[in-house]
Amino acid sequence: MCQSSCDLDQAHEAGASMSTEPRHLGKYELRERLARGGQGEVWKAFDTQLRRYVAIKQLHTNMQSDPDFTSRFEREARFIASLHHPNIVQIHDFQLVHSPDSDISTAYMVMDYIEGPTLADYIRNTSHKGQFPAPHDIVYIFTAVSLALDYAHERGMIQLTRNHPL
Secondary structure, three states, X not given: OHHHHHHHHHHHHOOXXXXXXXXXXXXXXXXXXXXXXXXXXXXXXXEOOOOEEEEEEEEOHXXXXXXXXXXXXXXXXXXXXXXXXXXXXXXXXXXXXXOOOOOOEEEEEEEEOOOOOOHHHHHHHHHHOOOOOOHHHHHHHHHHHHHHHHHHHHOOOOOOOOOOOO
């Protein structure tokens, strides 16, 4: 663990952004950034012990300095890890690595890596072509998404309210 936290300390001291930090988090080798959002980044990583690819969601540095936000991120990881459904990505690990030399911690969750385009990519690609997906593809996708949403909703993860009559 010191390897990742010591490397991260050096990156923070140098004023590096998250994308330029060392390519290791503990036993994980960060290989490719898959997404970047307002809260953090998602990386394709290689688990050097189990010899498999995983996805790692890591908070942005400025978010990690807020203990309340880090706590919420950990609660999110614990809750999602409690969900077991074939259409919901599994979380395998959560790490909160405290730096021995600063107040900054590194928070990240490790989850299944799924090869292929995201649903957003699929929708964007078909819409740019001016095509609608085939009806059986629409039914397949919406069934999978609906089953996952229903499962998460039944466990209190998603609160849906209806403001308009159907």
